[in-house]
Amino acid sequence: MSGVFFVGKKDEILYPLRLGDKSYDLVKPFGSEFSQLVFSFSIMMSYLRDFPKEGLILDVGAGSGWTTEWITRCGFKNVFWMDISKFHVEVLKERMKDEMRAVVGDMEYSCFEGGSFDCVFCFDALHHSENPQKAVNEFFRVGRKSLILNEPSRHHESDPKSIEFSKEYGVVEKGFSIQQLHKMLKKAGYSTIIIRPADLPPPLFSRKKLLNLNLFGVPARDVLYNTPVMYASRLLNKGLIVYAEK
Ligand SMILES: C[S@@+](CC[C@H](N)C(=O)[O-])C[C@H]1O[C@@H](n2cnc3c(N)ncnc32)[C@H](O)[C@@H]1O
Secondary structure (H helix, E strand, O other), X not given: OOOOOOHHHHHHHHHHHHHOOHHHHHHOOOOOOHHHHHHHHXXXXXXXXXXXXXXXXXXXXXXXXXXXXXXXXXXXXXXXXXXOOHHHHHHHHHHHHHHOOEEEOOOXXXXXXXXXXEEEEEEOOHHHOOOHHHHHXXXXXXXXXXXXXXXXXXXXXXXXXXXXXXXXXXXXXXXXXXXXXXXXXXXXXXXXXXXXXXXXXXXOXXXXXXXXXXXXXXXXXXXXXXXXXXXXXXXXXXXXXEEEEO
């Protein structure tokens, strides 16, 4: 096992053991969160469209490894899984078989030399870090070029579910605003930073009557949803997908 561990992090490490249910880890992303997970994943993968298939990708905070598996299935040959908890490795082995490339380690104190990876990919994990700035600095250091990141909304840490999880399992649950995320990336050294909402289109019905108005047979909200105002409000309130380059 690599990395330096603080006592508080033992809860992150033990979390898969405490949860004890391997079955979801093995089938993730299939389940109730499917559309949100795959929507975000698909947007993230769009930034890898022109990325060389031989390029080195570090999937950090990769947990059960569904993203590692899916990136590999998209044809990328050098995808490395990394997570602080060794208790995910058994599941990862089942997923990846001979293609498994795994490193157990802390994203804040990674064991890799500078510039080891062409791309750092981080799905839904940075907000579990005790010191996210340190983690982003590490992403910058170990990455040669790009960072692709998915994070829940700034409201995540005050969500009753997150509070309950933190209390029950001791895991860190943070939430970042667009400004906080942007500041961290700038401070780490990234020059190009693209941030967009990680949010599914709205459900069909809304209580806001105005948005249900029909415009020549088309519900207004379907048309208005992608206007700059709607886009900005989603950016401020929803999860975020980030593409950053050195
Ligand atoms: C919400 S899970 C997301 C897992 C995976 N990316 C997915 O989408 O299924 C967050 C993951 O971050 C990992 N993690 C938490 N703190 C970490 C750290 N300091 N370094 C590396 N991984 C960490 C946890 O062990 C967990 O697997």
